[in-house]
Structure formats: C-alpha cells, structure tokens
Amino acid sequence: MLDNIKIFDTTLRDGEQTPGVLITSNEKLKIALKLDELGVDVIEAGSAITSKGEQKSIKTITENNLDAEICSFARPVKVDIDTALNCDVDSIHLVIPSSDLHIQYKLRKTREQVEQMTVNATEYAKSHGLIVELSTEDATRTSMDDLKRLYNLGIEAGADRLCACDTVGLLTPEKSYDFYKELATLSRPVSVHCHDDFGLAVANTLMALNAGAQQAHVTINGLGERAGNASCEEVVMALETLYHIDTGINTKLFYEISHLVETISGVTLQSNKAIVGENAFAHESGIHADGVLKKSETYEPIKPETVGHRRRFVLGKHVGKHVINEKIKETNTQVTEDELDRIFKRVKSLSDMGKTVTDVDLQTITDDILHINPEDSLILEEYTTVSGNKVTPTASVKVNINNKEKIEAGVGVGPVDAAIEAIQKSIKDTADITLEEYHVDAVTGGTDALIDVLVKLKHEDKVITARSTEPDVILASVEAYLKGVNKILTDDKKMRK
Incomplete structure (x- = not known):
C-alpha cells in the first residue's frame, strides 16, 4: 500500500443521493467546512447541472476558499462542464458509463461514440483549466481491454486522475485487489469508488488501495444510494490503525462530523455502527467492563478519544458491580461495600424483569439505599x-x-x-x-x-x-x-x- 493515500469525500453528492435526503445550501456549507477541517483532500460538492439551487450551494462553498480541492460531478457534455466552471470549482468528476450494459441500454450509443465523448469532454475541461478525474461508471462489469482503452484515450486528452466505480457493489475483496492492481499500471493515479450493496464497500476499498489505488472515494456515515458508499470514518481508521498509514485526517473530528451529517440528513445511525455509533465504545458485560476499567486495550481496539467519541457503560443483566460503582462515582457520590451490594442486587432484579435500567433508575435506587430525598430542580x-x-x-x-x-x-x-x-x-x-x-x-x-x-x-x-x-x-x-x-x-x- 502506498503511504500517500488521498481521501475524496462525496457526502455532498453521492451521499445526498440517499433516498429521502435533501441538504440545503447552508447545510452543505456547514458540512463542507467541517470536511475541510477534517482534512479530506477533495470535496465533491455536488452536481452543478442538477439545479440552480445546487449551483448556489457549490458556489457558496467555493467562495469560502477552503484548503480542499472542490469538485463537481459532470457528464461528458459541454453544458455540464460549463455549469461547473460557472461555480468556480477546481475539478470535475467526469463520469462516463463504460459497461456494455450501460452503453447499450442507458446511453443507447456505440462504444466508439462514448469514447469520442470522453475525449471531447476531457479536452474541453482541460482547455478551461479544470482538473479532470475521469471516472468510469459500472467499471467492474466492463472488460479490462475496453476499460484500459477508454482510460488511455482520456489520458491522451489530458485526464489528471482515473476512477473506477463498482457501481452496484459486485466486487469481492479478492476481485477488488486483482481489478485495481491491473488499473494501477496506467500512467495516472487511480481512485477506488465502492458501493455497499453486499456490505463489502470498505473491505473492497482497502483491497484496492493495497493493490496500488491512490485515492479512496468515501462518504461520512457511509451515506449513498441504496445500501450506501464506503464509510469515510471506517476506511480512514482502518488505514490509520490497521495499516499504519498516516492519512493526514484529523480523526478526533469523526464523531462530531458524523452526528452533524446524521442530524442534517435525517438518516439515523444504527447504534452498533463502527467507529461513530453510540455503542462503538459501550460496555455492559461485567468481564468486558472490568477489563476496560483496568486497561482499555483489553476490549477496545482504539481509544474513543481518537475519534472524538466517549466510553460508556450500560446497565443491564450482564453488568458488574465495578461498573455500577463507577457510574455512582460519576455523580460525586460515595457508597460502602454493603450499600454497593444492595444497589447491585436491585439493578440485577430490574434487569431480570426485562427492564432497561436507566441512569435515572440507578439514581433512584442509590438515593433510596442511602436515604437521600433530592429535590427536583x-x-x-x-x-x-x-x-x-x-x-x-x-x-x-x-x-x-x-x-x-x-x-x-x-x-x-x-x-x-x-x-x-x-x-x-x-x-x-x-x-x-x-x-x-x-x-x-x-x-x-x-x-x-x-x-x-x-x-x-x-x-x-x-x-x-x-x-x-x-x-x-x-x-x-x-x-x-x-x-x-x-x-x-x-x-x-x-x-x-
């Protein structure tokens, strides 16, 4: 794996294509500012041709002079490129359908026509000063010969980067490695763009990077069409922790930006979502919690602070006495061993009845055992x-x-x-x-x-x-x-x- 991996974030374009998600101009700017603070290399701010509102959103982002490269999605047609230029973007994500399936049934054109469109669009964009990332849609169902021919034509026309999209998530990690290793022999940097239809987007992305791809397309929280895209926080933390690659990302912002995107998009995260889910660093089991209290590495692969998260202990039927004692200490309350035993039995009794023991329940039990009658504020x-x-x-x-x-x-x-x-x-x-x-x-x-x-x-x-x-x-x-x-x-x- 190369040690200069770039992160291309498409939360504001591919992520917004999540069914039911609509992000306003002001909200896009909030996310873009936080993505820039996070340190991603490229922000795909949207598809300029979509609407006047989308153009306003992209223009607002480019006017803020962010450190990240600002990119617009574009089809291989002049009007898309002109509209992107009017938004003052740095680059375009020029997407060309490449599989026989897409060319025949979606575009209804010949391969030769598609290749000529690619050349014309790339030359036009380059002549107007844009960085061009030439991206093939449904690349993983395109023959390697056809794919390489299209890319080489794009390179001759001036394309700066290449991207191969696993548009419907059909790769396996093994296939991903072989596929991107072949493309890494081309004379331009290659990006990997994976969808999560089979839950393999992150694994396929990592294998592509292992094979020589130099840039990963990702979204915050894995937002995207259907089952979503490769998750930014999961890809980056795997690179940083498991592969020891310095991505340059400020990982301490992940929990914050995850919840910003969750709030704005309205797409609720599952509690067991890796890295940023509410249960990512939550412990109930007495054995696990005891181990974490003694040394966090026993049951946590990374410290929660690394991603701006926090450790949490949950009261349930598997809870241990030490966790209850820690929760009580959090409120500046001290209990004797005998009092702790009685509190522990009451909590276990509630759990055995099938009840979730809340923080308020624990406080009520503790106050009752200690004969405290607090007044509500x-x-x-x-x-x-x-x-x-x-x-x-x-x-x-x-x-x-x-x-x-x-x-x-x-x-x-x-x-x-x-x-x-x-x-x-x-x-x-x-x-x-x-x-x-x-x-x-x-x-x-x-x-x-x-x-x-x-x-x-x-x-x-x-x-x-x-x-x-x-x-x-x-x-x-x-x-x-x-x-x-x-x-x-x-x-x-x-x-x-």
Whole structure:
C-alpha cells in the first residue's frame, strides 16, 4: 500500500443521493467546512447541472476558499462542464458509463461514440483549466481491454486522475485487489469508488488501495444510494490503525462530523455502527467492563478519544458491580461495600424483569439505599397540547426551575414534539440539553395500553437515559424528559460541591 493515500469525500453528492435526503445550501456549507477541517483532500460538492439551487450551494462553498480541492460531478457534455466552471470549482468528476450494459441500454450509443465523448469532454475541461478525474461508471462489469482503452484515450486528452466505480457493489475483496492492481499500471493515479450493496464497500476499498489505488472515494456515515458508499470514518481508521498509514485526517473530528451529517440528513445511525455509533465504545458485560476499567486495550481496539467519541457503560443483566460503582462515582457520590451490594442486587432484579435500567433508575435506587430525598430542580406545574386536522401541533408549559416560574410555548410535528420543544425553551438558560434518542413501546395491549417511553439526553459530553410509563404517550414522554433533565441538573449540583 502506498503511504500517500488521498481521501475524496462525496457526502455532498453521492451521499445526498440517499433516498429521502435533501441538504440545503447552508447545510452543505456547514458540512463542507467541517470536511475541510477534517482534512479530506477533495470535496465533491455536488452536481452543478442538477439545479440552480445546487449551483448556489457549490458556489457558496467555493467562495469560502477552503484548503480542499472542490469538485463537481459532470457528464461528458459541454453544458455540464460549463455549469461547473460557472461555480468556480477546481475539478470535475467526469463520469462516463463504460459497461456494455450501460452503453447499450442507458446511453443507447456505440462504444466508439462514448469514447469520442470522453475525449471531447476531457479536452474541453482541460482547455478551461479544470482538473479532470475521469471516472468510469459500472467499471467492474466492463472488460479490462475496453476499460484500459477508454482510460488511455482520456489520458491522451489530458485526464489528471482515473476512477473506477463498482457501481452496484459486485466486487469481492479478492476481485477488488486483482481489478485495481491491473488499473494501477496506467500512467495516472487511480481512485477506488465502492458501493455497499453486499456490505463489502470498505473491505473492497482497502483491497484496492493495497493493490496500488491512490485515492479512496468515501462518504461520512457511509451515506449513498441504496445500501450506501464506503464509510469515510471506517476506511480512514482502518488505514490509520490497521495499516499504519498516516492519512493526514484529523480523526478526533469523526464523531462530531458524523452526528452533524446524521442530524442534517435525517438518516439515523444504527447504534452498533463502527467507529461513530453510540455503542462503538459501550460496555455492559461485567468481564468486558472490568477489563476496560483496568486497561482499555483489553476490549477496545482504539481509544474513543481518537475519534472524538466517549466510553460508556450500560446497565443491564450482564453488568458488574465495578461498573455500577463507577457510574455512582460519576455523580460525586460515595457508597460502602454493603450499600454497593444492595444497589447491585436491585439493578440485577430490574434487569431480570426485562427492564432497561436507566441512569435515572440507578439514581433512584442509590438515593433510596442511602436515604437521600433530592429535590427536583425542574418541576412541571402545567402543560397543555393542541393538535388535530389542519392544526399545527402546539404546546404550552408552566415550569418551576430552581424556584423560578417560567412559561413557554412550542410547536412541532406532533404534540409530543411540541411539548418537548416548549420544555427545551424553558431550560435553555439553565442547561444546554439535547434529545439524542426517543423510543416508545406499548407495554400492554388495547387502546388503553400502558406506554413506555425511553429517552437519551446529552449534556456536554455526557449521555443519560430516563424512562416513564403512563397510559398517555404525551405525559409519558414529558415525564421521561423531565426525569432526564433533573438527573443532569442534580449531577451538576453534586459535581460543583
């Protein structure tokens, strides 16, 4: 593997092609600025020909004079290249269908016509000062002879880089190595662009780089069409940790940019997502947690701080006493061995009943064992919600925060969202708390079923869990949120003592 691997990020183009994802101009700029801070070499900011809005987005990014090369996707036609030029990009990702399947059924042209289009487009772009990355679509279903002929024509016309796309994710790691090793013999640097239809995009990308490819096309969180693209954070961390290649990427920003992209795209990460998922550094098993507390390398391949993440211990039926003690210590509370034994038994008892033991549950059990009666900092005195057909869901709340009364109102996509929004407004001057996750389950059947709501709230670098069970989903949601907020405020008071 070469030691000067480049990272080409296409979150804003291929990533935005994820079904249901639409990123506004301001949001694209936010992501581009963070990608530049991350240190990627190329940012594919979009496809300029798509729309006036897309052109505005790309132009806004280029006007910020980022360190990264700014690129636009383009077809091998003059209008695409001209539109990209008007956006002041540094380069174009010139994509040419290369397989018989695509040429015959999509383009309805001959191979000779496609080759001439490639030459004409490359020469035109180069004559206007653009860097050209000549990319073949469906390359992995194209004969190697046809592929090399097309690339060589592009090289003669002035192409600076070459890219071969595994458009529908058909490579295996073995095939990827052989395929890109053959292309690495060409006289221009080669990029690898893999899709994740069979869950092999990262593995195929790494094998291509092992074979001599010099640049990896990736997206944050693996966003992309269908099953997505190769994940930026997974490819980079594999290069850095497993292959000991210095990519020049500021890996400490991965967790931050991952959650920025998650928030903007609306595509929720699975909790067990490698590197940046909420459970990537979470431990429940007593044996694992004990090992991590003694030496993190026992059950963590990298330190969470390396990617800007944090370690988390989860309370469940596999939890050990030492983890419970650590969680209690986090709140500046000390317990004796006997008190810890009693708390441990209560937690295990709840777990054996099939319940998720939240941070609030542990605090309640601990306070009960220690005979502590804490006063809530936030008390809900009144709340009302209004929703219905052709009515914007609204909510108003009256709360008491540290003996001060506040009244706020909020709107949302539904009454629960509106109620949470109103409470968030009421505490914004007290603590910066965000709702990270929200889960609802019906505990019993029927229209009068008990509703169990579990929430995860984030304050600074800490995430806490809370729950409430009520027949009314709005009340259960509000109570769970209030419990979480009170847990955070109580912990803050204890830490300041």
